[in-house]
Amino acid sequence: MSALLTDSTLSLLAHGYAWAPDLRRAHGGAPVVRTHLFGHPAALLHGPGAVAFFYAEGHVRRHGALPGPVVDVIFGKGAVHTLDGPPHRVRKELFTSLLMSPGAVGDLTRSVGSGWNDAVTAWEGRRVVLFDEVAAVLTEAVCDWVGLPVPEDAAREIAEDCVAMVDGFAAAGPRQLRARRARRRQERALAAAVVDLRGSGPHPDGIFSPALHASAAGSPLEAVAFHRGQDGALLDPHTAAVELLNLIRPTVAVAWPAVFAAHALHRHPGRRDQLRSEGPGSAAARAFAHEVRRFYPFVPFIGGLAARDLGFAGDELPAGTLLLLDVYGHHHDPELWERPYHFDPGRFLGREPGRDDLIPQGGGDARTGHRCPGEDITVSVLAALAPALAGLDFAVPPQDLSIALNVMPTRPRSGFVLEGAHRPGNHRPLRLRPRP
Numbered sequence: 355m356s357a358l359l360t361d362s363t364l365s366l367l368a369h370g371y372a373w374a375p376d377l378r379r380a381h382g383g384a385p386v387v388r389t390h391l392f393g394h395p396a397a398l399l400h401g402p403g404a405v406a407f408f409y410a411e412g413h414v415r416r417h418g419a420l421p422g423p424v425v426d427v428i429f430g431k432g433a434v435h436t437l438d439g440p441p442h443r444v445r446k447e448l449f450t451s452l453l454m455s456p457g458a459v460g461d462l463t464r465s466v467g468s469g470w471n472d473a474v475t476a477w478e479g480r481r482v483v484l485f486d487e488v489a490a491v492l493t494e495a496v497c498d499w500v501g502l503p504v505p506e507d508a509a510r511e512i513a514e515d516c517v518a519m520v521d522g523f524a525a526a527g528p529r530q531l532r533a534r535r536a537r538r539r540q541e542r543a544l545a546a547a548v549v550d551l552r553g554s555g556p557h558p559d560g561i562f563s564p565a566l567h568a569s570a571a572g573s574p575l576e577a578v579a580f581h582r583g584q585d586g587a588l589l590d591p592h593t594a595a596v597e598l599l600n601l602i603r604p605t606v607a608v609a610w611p612a613v614f615a616a617h618a619l620h621r622h623p624g625r626r627d628q629l630r631s632e633g634p635g636s637a638a639a640r641a642f643a644h645e646v647r648r649f650y651p652f653v654p655f656i657g658g659l660a661a662r663d664l665g666f667a668g669d670e671l672p673a674g675t676l677l678l679l680d681v682y683g684h685h686h687d688p689e690l691w692e693r694p695y696h697f698d699p700g701r702f703l704g705r706e707p708g709r710d711d712l713i714p715q716g717g718g719d720a721r722t723g724h725r726c727p728g729e730d731i732t733v734s735v736l737a738a739l740a741p742a743l744a745g746l747d748f749a750v751p752p753q754d755l756s757i758a759l760n761v762m763p764t765r766p767r768s769g770f771v772l773e774g775a776h777r778p779g780n781h782r783p784l785r786l787r788p789r790p
Contacts, residue, residue: 361390367526370760371651374398375683385667392421396676398655399666400683402690405710407666408679409718409725414658416442416724419676427533428523430541430596435724438661443722444584445597452574452601453727454720458499462605463734465495467634470742477775481751484616485769488739489513489609496605500598501573502547515540516599516606524762537599544595548579552588574601604728608735610763613770614650615642615740617757618697620750620770625699629744635737641702643736647714649697651757651764653681656716658724681713748775 366373378400381387385401399408408414415438429435434445452458469491477487490506493513497504504512515536522533578597581589589597619626625642632638656679664671671677686694690711692701710717715726726732753768 361393362396363390363392366391368760370758370762370764371654371682372759374400374655374678374680375686378680378683386669386671388669391676391678394676395672395674396678397669397671398678398680400680400687401667402710404666404679405684405713405717407664408656408658408677409710409716409723412661413664414677415661416658419658423530424523427519427530427537430537430599432593433596433600435600441584442724445581446722446727448577448581448597449600449727450721452577453731459730459734462495462499462731463738465499466492466735467738467742469495470739474742474746474775474777477772479774481771481773482775483769483771485609485613485765486513488612489517489606492606492608492612492735493602496602499574500601501571501575502544502598512540512602513606513609516603517609519599519603520607520610520763540599540602541592541595544598545591547575548591548594548598551575551579574598601728604726605731605735608732610652610765611643611646611650611732611736612739612743613765615646615736616743616770616772617755617766618642618646618649619740619744620755622697626744629741632741634739634741635734636741637703638699639737639741640706640733641699641704642740643733644702644707644712645697645699646736646740647732648685648691648712651682651759651762653714654762655679655681656713679713679717684713745777746775747778748772 362373362377365377369376377387377389377398378384385399385404387398387400389396389398417436417438425431425433425436434442434449437445473487473491490510490513493516494504494506494509497509497512518529518532518536519540522529522531522536525533575598578589578594578601581594581597583589588594619629628638629636629642658677660671660673660675660677662673664673684690688694709719715729715732716724718725720727720729750770750772753771755766755768755770757766758764
């Protein structure tokens, strides 16, 4: 009965991003707050040492940590995020080899830039929802990069499905059902592409270009399709499809911080001139990207199970306790950030954030731990798109730009509608210099 009385699941669903900070305030700001979540004993962790503790070797296991509906929708069954120990290390090496090289970051960012230029040309004279348009640009770019070229209409369908997966992973009812249908549809198509590439096709569920084999040579698609796990066996087609989606979906999810960047430029128009003058990839653009990732809400917390009996900040954490690292609260803690509710890219100007300072994509080491290996791509793409947005002239018609903290994930309610977008006469299309 006491567990039922202290279970915070309904409170989390009702309060969203504010749940963890509110819970901590109710307990005097303690670094460890005990509760129950989804009927399971849980501990909310916060503070400078919490990130290092959470990501320390052997402290946390991911398998079985989060409810099946959450894991199945956002990551997929058998995904790298759900593995521990040697199986995780072998699978993670696949992702780091694909996502963390300067070539991969530059190639994908340039592909996004090219798609952005085409999209802006098509927007002239139209009213568009920026979130939808950016999601489509990101989808087409990442599919080309993965080795799955798709026409624009197919890219929009894939974008809608990827957005549905992200939008519905923490929801119940229709949003969850849409997310599940979207995942099943994309997993079938990607599994068919893997079967086709391995020489057993063409597969009846295939939707990708008939030039699949030519486009896949040396691509991430080929790397995933022929990756061998710790047991030396190829991934089954479904698991390979899951991991291909874990390359595509997170890239499409950059639409969330991209539309937050537009929101920030609208709320702080004085920032536009510096971004316009210094351009994509500049120190100012990277500082702006980092502040967008810190200030705006996306990940509320990160969860895992205590792998053994642990202790943190004087509290005992028995094996099996659900440990929650407070991400949103970390980014808005006045003890960690000066004026945390003030949008100020200057806090990152001239410096990159410390490894465990900025954690919207996790903490610790991205190569060996559970930090997202696509973080550099996210920052690079944002540092390209923010100046590109600043370089456009457009009108922002009346709309609801509020951001609801009780919805996870959240974004401006209107998706950020703009009209009449065009480049000023003296502003050139987005150009990105190749990395040396």
